[in-house]
Amino acid sequence: MRAYWQLTLSQLRIFLRNRQVLFWTLAFPLFLMVILGSFLGNGNGISLTIGVVDQDQSFQSKEFLTTLIENKALTVQIEKSENKALNKLKKDDLQLVVVIPKGYGASLSRPPAKNAPYLLPVYFNETNIAVTQVGLQVVNNLVDGISKEKLDYHPVVVMDMKGVETLNLKYIDFLIPGIVAMMIMSNNMNGVAGQIAAWRERGILRRMQGTTLKASTFIAAQITARLVLNGMQALIVLGVGHLIFGVEVRGSWFTLISFVILGILAFMAIGFIIAGIAKTPESAAPIAGFLSFPMLFLGGVFFPIKNMPEFLQPIIQILPIAHLSHALRETMNVGASFMSLGTEALILGGWLVGAFIIASFTFKWE
Amino acid sequence: MDSQEEIIRVINLVKTYGDFTAVKGVEFQVHKGEVFGLLGPNGAGKTTTLEMLVGLRKPDQGTAIVGGFDITKELKKVKEVIGVQLQSTSLFELLTVEEILHLYASFYPKQVSIPSLIEEMLLAEKRKSRIKSLSGGQKQRLAIALALVHDPWIIFLDEPTTGLDPQARRTLWDIILQLKKQGKTIVLTTHYMDEAHVLCDRIAIMNQGELIALDTPSQLVKNLQSDSAVEFRFQNESSEVELHEIEGVTKVGNQKDVFVLYTDDLQLTLTSLIHMASDKQLKLTDLQTRTATLEDVFLHMTGRRLREG
Ligand SMILES: Nc1ncnc2c1ncn2[C@@H]1O[C@H](COP(=O)(O)OP(=O)(O)OP(=O)(O)O)[C@@H](O)[C@H]1O
Numbered sequence A: 001m002r003a004y005w006q007l008t009l010s011q012l013r014i015f016l017r018n019r020q021v022l023f024w025t026l027a028f029p030l031f032l033m034v035i036l037g038s039f040l041g042n043g044n045g046i047s048l049t050i051g052v053v054d055q056d057q058s059f060q061s062k063e064f065l066t067t068l069i070e071n072k073a074l075t076v077q078i079e080k081s082e083n084k085a086l087n088k089l090k091k092d093d094l095q096l097v098v099v100i101p102k103g104y105g106a107s108l109s110r111p112p113a114k115n116a117p118y119l120l121p122v123y124f125n126e127t128n129i130a131v132t133q134v135g136l137q138v139v140n141n142l143v144d145g146i147s148k149e150k151l152d153y154h155p156v157v158v159m160d161m162k163g164v165e166t167l168n169l170k171y172i173d174f175l176i177p178g179i180v181a182m183m184i185m186s187n188n189m190n191g192v193a194g195q196i197a198a199w200r201e202r203g204i205l206r207r208m209q210g211t212t213l214k215a216s217t218f219i220a221a222q223i224t225a226r227l228v229l230n231g232m233q234a235l236i237v238l239g240v241g242h243l244i245f246g247v248e249v250r251g252s253w254f255t256l257i258s259f260v261i262l263g264i265l266a267f268m269a270i271g272f273i274i275a276g277i278a279k280t281p282e283s284a285a286p287i288a289g290f291l292s293f294p295m296l297f298l299g300g301v302f303f304p305i306k307n308m309p310e311f312l313q314p315i316i317q318i319l320p321i322a323h324l325s326h327a328l329r330e331t332m333n334v335g336a337s338f339m340s341l342g343t344e345a346l347i348l349g350g351w352l353v354g355a356f357i358i359a360s361f362t363f364k365w366e
Numbered sequence B: 001m002d003s004q005e006e007i008i009r010v011i012n013l014v015k016t017y018g019d020f021t022a023v024k025g026v027e028f029q030v031h032k033g034e035v036f037g038l039l040g041p042n043g044a045g046k047t048t049t050l051e052m053l054v055g056l057r058k059p060d061q062g063t064a065i066v067g068g069f070d071i072t073k074e075l076k077k078v079k080e081v082i083g084v085q086l087q088s089t090s091l092f093e094l095l096t097v098e099e100i101l102h103l104y105a106s107f108y109p110k111q112v113s114i115p116s117l118i119e120e121m122l123l124a125e126k127r128k129s130r131i132k133s134l135s136g137g138q139k140q141r142l143a144i145a146l147a148l149v150h151d152p153w154i155i156f157l158d159e160p161t162t163g164l165d166p167q168a169r170r171t172l173w174d175i176i177l178q179l180k181k182q183g184k185t186i187v188l189t190t191h192y193m194d195e196a197h198v199l200c201d202r203i204a205i206m207n208q209g210e211l212i213a214l215d216t217p218s219q220l221v222k223n224l225q226s227d228s229a230v231e232f233r234f235q236n237e238s239s240e241v242e243l244h245e246i247e248g249v250t251k252v253g254n255q256k257d258v259f260v261l262y263t264d265d266l267q268l269t270l271t272s273l274i275h276m277a278s279d280k281q282l283k284l285t286d287l288q289t290r291t292a293t294l295e296d297v298f299l300h301m302t303g304r305r306l307r308e309g
């Protein structure tokens, strides 16, 4: 037990005295956050999927649907229930939802009652202003076209726009949880791999092997020290995000911290595997880089995962970073509870356990 | 000698790397309280032997009993009673002397007082300095201090003085003799004959993975059966000169162009050498005579010098 505390303490001292490493591991995420946060603002990639709920099932509603489908700018997805469609809208699986209420067809075939046009409800996600604007424009044109066709330039159908999400989220809200995830990945996976490989090369581990120290004590102390350090770094990034950009943690701190810890452990375990595989400390960094680089771009750190090409989706769905960034995001932005993030917790946990099992086989003192 | 208590028994240790056998069935015993030297040229297998004894390499054959425990079966017990300083170790450079001693002490169930250990190893001034900033001699003393934190009975030192200046070496010799006085058993390797002579009670000479001699330093020199050595060079490339035929010569050695004649009768050999040289019109240079040393024992037995170059 004394060995465990002493090793933890020593590792923390080494971290704190290695000013340069300490500075850059913090400076990089903060720099990214400020740069991307200031310049990219609200932007988001644009891909429009529109959900249509046809409650009317009339000739006219079918006709409307066909027009939508014919439009190249949109992907149309037929939805059975309005509630389900709205849920998908909230999750950003759909960008717009058009509901064709009962009686739509009947009202169009009737001669227009005075000047009151028919109100067609279109739901959009306020968190995605840029996408929504484009989407509404497209649908508006279509609706216009239909109504012009129906009656000489008298608008028969008019969109009735309804915002759904009330949270006012911007790109920075998306970005910060991603940056925390990125920091956890690189500090732990790359950090552990590099450090352990270097210590092994320099014979530091070998000298410890000559004592009665157990490998498990050594590893436990490594984990503890890194939890403390990375926990503090994550707090600093969140703190700066809050001060500069007003980003908030909407969910519980318990959930957030749980996922930070899970992420640190899972990536450390992967780092131990790399340290075990790497023959020299020089090869540890490129191996870690080879794994972390694609994860940065595919794993939902900077860009939403759904913007990634379809054929990559199955791969992305098993990446630990994807689940870590998603879980952090859901917790911070939406306030999701730990229970509702069970899948993410399970997949990260799976990585953690699997990686530690492999690491225990590949770990070498020398 | 046999009356002494045995603390290490090495039984037929073998270590192979691929198809190269680095240690070929070495056997010896170390007595309690002695300083035991392993001597040999580069690549003789000293480090390999030592590291098998401390559990850092697995022997391919044979075993050793260290402090009453078998190194292949009770390694943890062995580690509790031994202290180790390796030939090439680096430590956490960013920790201070005091911190790393506390760290290593925490690995063991038993420990000595760190402040007095620092005092004994002459590191008091450097107590709060980072390891990075220590000199070579100070680092070496720290490495030995780390081997002593848990008050072991047996201390293994692999080339404790290599690379140090003469003054730092002497400081270390004092420390090692001090440890011996405290009743510790010390096993060390070295390339330096003078060091072996000053420190070691007994010396084992290794060459190419084999133990070729084991005795006290004075006995080893005595066994050479020649108490003097004559060293010289020929000014020009000498060809077929039968140095064996010079009177009184018991053994001839050479190292590059330096010849060494071992003899029991210095005067006879010298006059005979000079006669021969003038007969054959050879010019002798750098002629010197001295009493035979361990270095000569070594050259005699292996045909090689301890340190190359
Ligand atoms: N890990 C290894 N793999 C392959 N060969 C090795 C290994 N370690 C040592 N050897 C070889 O075994 C032989 C003995 O090495 P060892 O280090 O024991 O020599 P030594 O007597 O300590 O030499 P020195 O005086 O230079 O320290 C050498 O020929 C060396 O090249």
Ligand SMILES: [Mg+2]
Pocket (backbone or CB within 6 Å): B046, B047, B048, B087, B158
């Ligand atoms: Mg050696």
